[in-house]
Amino acid sequence: MSDLTPRLYLVSPIITDVEAFAPQLAAACEVGDIAAVLLRLATSDERAAIKQVKALAPIAQNQGAAVIVAGTPVVAVRGGADGVHLTGSGSADEIEAAREALDTMKPERIVGIGGLRSKHDAMVAGEMDVDYVMFGEPLLNATLPPFSQVVERAAWWAEIFSVPCVAFAPTLEDVTPLAETGVEFVAVGEAIWSAPEGPAKAVACALGALSSAEVPQR
Known part of the structure:
Protein backbone atom coordinates (compact mmCIF):
# COMPACT_ATOMS: atom_id res chain seq x y z
CA MET A 1 0.00 0.00 0.00
CA SER A 2 1.42 3.38 -1.01
CA ASP A 3 0.94 6.72 0.69
CA LEU A 4 -1.53 7.59 -2.09
CA THR A 5 -3.81 4.62 -1.42
CA PRO A 6 -7.27 5.85 -0.40
CA ARG A 7 -8.44 4.94 3.08
CA LEU A 8 -11.72 3.28 3.96
CA TYR A 9 -14.61 5.31 5.37
CA LEU A 10 -17.61 3.35 6.68
CA VAL A 11 -21.16 4.70 6.47
CA SER A 12 -23.58 3.14 8.92
CA PRO A 13 -27.13 2.17 8.06
CA ILE A 14 -29.86 4.31 9.60
CA ILE A 15 -29.43 3.10 13.16
CA THR A 16 -32.64 2.20 14.96
CA ASP A 17 -31.24 -0.39 17.38
CA VAL A 18 -27.89 0.46 18.94
CA GLU A 19 -27.51 -2.88 20.71
CA ALA A 20 -28.01 -4.77 17.45
CA PHE A 21 -25.61 -2.58 15.48
CA ALA A 22 -22.81 -2.45 18.06
CA PRO A 23 -21.43 -5.97 17.40
CA GLN A 24 -21.52 -5.35 13.65
CA LEU A 25 -19.56 -2.15 14.12
CA ALA A 26 -17.04 -3.89 16.35
CA ALA A 27 -16.52 -6.70 13.85
CA ALA A 28 -15.98 -4.23 11.01
CA CYS A 29 -13.56 -2.00 12.89
CA GLU A 30 -11.36 -4.81 14.15
CA VAL A 31 -10.31 -5.92 10.65
CA GLY A 32 -7.83 -3.24 9.63
CA ASP A 33 -7.21 0.39 8.81
CA ILE A 34 -10.48 2.32 8.83
CA ALA A 35 -10.20 6.09 8.64
CA ALA A 36 -13.65 7.01 9.85
CA VAL A 37 -17.15 5.80 10.61
CA LEU A 38 -20.18 7.94 9.82
CA LEU A 39 -23.01 7.25 12.27
CA ARG A 40 -26.48 7.92 10.88
CA LEU A 41 -29.07 7.87 13.66
CA ALA A 42 -32.79 7.36 13.19
CA THR A 43 -33.82 9.33 16.25
CA SER A 44 -34.47 13.06 16.08
CA ASP A 45 -34.40 13.37 19.86
CA GLU A 46 -31.19 15.14 20.85
CA ARG A 47 -30.78 13.47 24.23
CA ALA A 48 -31.37 10.01 22.80
CA ALA A 49 -28.95 10.70 19.95
CA ILE A 50 -26.21 11.80 22.34
CA LYS A 51 -26.70 8.62 24.36
CA GLN A 52 -26.46 6.48 21.23
CA VAL A 53 -23.27 8.19 20.08
CA LYS A 54 -21.74 7.68 23.52
CA ALA A 55 -22.50 3.98 23.24
CA LEU A 56 -21.15 3.49 19.72
CA ALA A 57 -18.28 5.95 19.33
CA PRO A 58 -15.73 4.18 21.56
CA ILE A 59 -16.14 0.96 19.57
CA ALA A 60 -14.65 2.60 16.49
CA GLN A 61 -12.37 5.06 18.26
CA ASN A 62 -10.64 2.29 20.19
CA GLN A 63 -9.61 0.81 16.83
CA GLY A 64 -8.20 4.12 15.58
CA ALA A 65 -11.16 5.27 13.48
CA ALA A 66 -12.60 8.77 13.73
CA VAL A 67 -16.32 8.87 14.48
CA ILE A 68 -18.41 11.34 12.50
CA VAL A 69 -22.08 11.98 13.29
CA ALA A 70 -24.62 12.90 10.64
CA GLY A 71 -26.56 15.68 12.28
CA THR A 72 -25.89 18.59 14.56
CA PRO A 73 -22.63 19.64 16.18
CA VAL A 74 -24.25 19.45 19.62
CA VAL A 75 -24.87 15.71 19.29
CA ALA A 76 -21.36 15.13 17.97
CA VAL A 77 -19.63 17.12 20.70
CA ARG A 78 -21.69 15.91 23.65
CA GLY A 79 -21.64 12.36 22.37
CA GLY A 80 -17.85 12.31 22.25
CA ALA A 81 -17.58 12.00 18.47
CA ASP A 82 -14.71 13.37 16.42
CA GLY A 83 -16.77 15.36 13.97
CA VAL A 84 -20.04 16.13 12.23
CA HIS A 85 -21.29 15.42 8.71
CA LEU A 86 -23.64 17.95 7.14
CA THR A 87 -25.53 18.21 3.88
CA GLY A 88 -24.77 21.05 1.52
CA SER A 89 -27.28 21.37 -1.28
CA GLY A 90 -26.54 25.06 -1.64
CA SER A 91 -29.54 26.47 0.22
CA ALA A 92 -28.96 29.53 2.37
CA ASP A 93 -30.04 27.64 5.50
CA GLU A 94 -27.62 24.78 4.91
CA ILE A 95 -24.74 27.12 4.13
CA GLU A 96 -25.41 29.00 7.36
CA ALA A 97 -25.62 25.71 9.29
CA ALA A 98 -22.26 24.69 7.86
CA ARG A 99 -20.67 27.98 8.87
CA GLU A 100 -22.05 27.64 12.40
CA ALA A 101 -20.73 24.09 12.59
CA LEU A 102 -17.29 25.24 11.50
CA ASP A 103 -17.30 27.92 14.19
CA THR A 104 -18.32 25.36 16.80
CA MET A 105 -16.19 22.39 15.80
CA LYS A 106 -12.95 23.65 14.30
CA PRO A 107 -10.09 23.18 14.82
CA GLU A 108 -10.55 20.40 17.39
CA ARG A 109 -13.11 18.39 15.44
CA ILE A 110 -13.90 17.39 11.87
CA VAL A 111 -16.55 18.99 9.67
CA GLY A 112 -17.49 17.25 6.43
CA ILE A 113 -20.19 17.99 3.89
CA GLY A 114 -22.12 15.64 1.60
CA GLY A 115 -25.40 15.71 -0.27
CA LEU A 116 -23.79 17.98 -2.84
CA ARG A 117 -26.08 18.20 -5.85
CA SER A 118 -23.81 20.09 -8.20
CA LYS A 119 -20.19 20.99 -8.79
CA HIS A 120 -21.03 24.53 -7.75
CA ASP A 121 -22.36 23.31 -4.38
CA ALA A 122 -19.16 21.31 -3.90
CA MET A 123 -16.99 24.34 -4.63
CA VAL A 124 -19.00 26.48 -2.20
CA ALA A 125 -18.47 23.82 0.47
CA GLY A 126 -14.76 23.55 -0.29
CA GLU A 127 -14.31 27.29 0.10
CA MET A 128 -15.67 27.12 3.66
CA ASP A 129 -12.61 25.29 5.04
CA VAL A 130 -14.39 21.97 5.55
CA ASP A 131 -12.27 18.89 6.18
CA TYR A 132 -13.78 16.87 3.35
CA VAL A 133 -16.51 16.77 0.74
CA MET A 134 -18.42 13.58 0.02
CA PHE A 135 -19.95 12.51 -3.27
CA GLY A 136 -22.51 9.77 -3.87
CA GLU A 137 -23.67 8.84 -0.38
CA PRO A 138 -27.25 7.63 0.14
CA LEU A 139 -29.82 10.19 1.18
CA LEU A 140 -32.27 9.55 4.01
CA ASN A 141 -34.74 8.14 1.47
CA ALA A 142 -32.02 5.64 0.43
CA THR A 143 -31.73 7.00 -3.12
CA LEU A 144 -28.33 7.17 -4.81
CA PRO A 145 -27.05 9.32 -7.66
CA PRO A 146 -25.90 7.53 -10.84
CA PHE A 147 -22.59 5.83 -10.15
CA SER A 148 -21.04 7.17 -13.35
CA GLN A 149 -21.75 10.67 -12.10
CA VAL A 150 -20.03 9.93 -8.79
CA VAL A 151 -16.92 8.62 -10.56
CA GLU A 152 -16.79 11.66 -12.81
CA ARG A 153 -17.27 14.10 -9.96
CA ALA A 154 -14.72 12.38 -7.73
CA ALA A 155 -12.11 12.41 -10.49
CA TRP A 156 -12.83 16.08 -11.23
CA TRP A 157 -12.45 17.05 -7.59
CA ALA A 158 -9.34 14.98 -6.94
CA GLU A 159 -7.61 16.45 -9.98
CA ILE A 160 -8.25 20.11 -9.13
CA PHE A 161 -8.87 20.68 -5.43
CA SER A 162 -6.83 20.19 -2.27
CA VAL A 163 -9.76 19.61 0.12
CA PRO A 164 -9.96 15.84 0.73
CA CYS A 165 -12.69 13.92 -1.06
CA VAL A 166 -14.77 10.93 0.03
CA ALA A 167 -16.50 8.96 -2.75
CA PHE A 168 -19.26 6.50 -1.89
CA ALA A 169 -19.22 2.97 -3.33
CA PRO A 170 -22.67 1.33 -3.42
CA THR A 181 -9.97 8.45 -9.40
CA GLY A 182 -7.37 9.64 -6.88
CA VAL A 183 -9.70 10.44 -3.99
CA GLU A 184 -8.39 10.33 -0.44
CA PHE A 185 -11.20 8.16 0.93
CA VAL A 186 -13.67 5.61 -0.40
CA ALA A 187 -16.84 5.13 1.62
CA VAL A 188 -18.86 1.93 1.80
CA GLY A 189 -22.20 1.43 3.52
CA GLU A 190 -24.81 -1.30 3.05
CA ALA A 191 -22.35 -3.39 1.06
CA ILE A 192 -20.58 -3.90 4.40
CA TRP A 193 -23.51 -4.31 6.78
CA SER A 194 -25.67 -6.48 4.51
CA ALA A 195 -22.89 -8.69 3.19
CA PRO A 196 -23.87 -12.38 3.44
CA GLU A 197 -20.37 -13.21 4.69
CA GLY A 198 -20.61 -10.60 7.46
CA PRO A 199 -19.11 -7.14 7.94
CA ALA A 200 -15.61 -8.32 8.84
CA LYS A 201 -15.05 -10.19 5.58
CA ALA A 202 -16.67 -7.38 3.60
CA VAL A 203 -14.29 -4.85 5.16
CA ALA A 204 -11.34 -7.10 4.37
CA CYS A 205 -12.53 -7.25 0.76
CA ALA A 206 -12.84 -3.46 0.57
CA LEU A 207 -9.38 -2.96 2.07
CA GLY A 208 -7.94 -5.42 -0.43
CA ALA A 209 -9.54 -3.54 -3.31
CA LEU A 210 -8.10 -0.26 -2.06
CA SER A 211 -4.59 -1.64 -1.68
CA SER A 212 -4.56 -3.16 -5.16
CA ALA A 213 -6.10 -0.19 -7.00
CA GLU A 214 -3.97 1.65 -9.55
CA VAL A 215 -3.97 5.08 -7.95
CA PRO A 216 -3.02 8.03 -10.18
CA GLN A 217 0.14 9.92 -9.33
CA ARG A 218 -0.68 13.51 -8.46
Missing part, protein backbone atom coordinates in the same frame (compact mmCIF):
# COMPACT_ATOMS: atom_id res chain seq x y z
CA THR A 171 -21.11 -2.13 -3.87
CA LEU A 172 -17.76 -3.70 -3.09
CA GLU A 173 -17.11 -3.94 -6.83
CA ASP A 174 -17.36 -0.14 -7.01
CA VAL A 175 -14.46 0.41 -4.58
CA THR A 176 -11.72 -0.03 -7.19
CA PRO A 177 -12.99 2.44 -9.82
CA LEU A 178 -13.49 5.08 -7.15
CA ALA A 179 -10.06 4.47 -5.64
CA GLU A 180 -8.54 4.92 -9.08
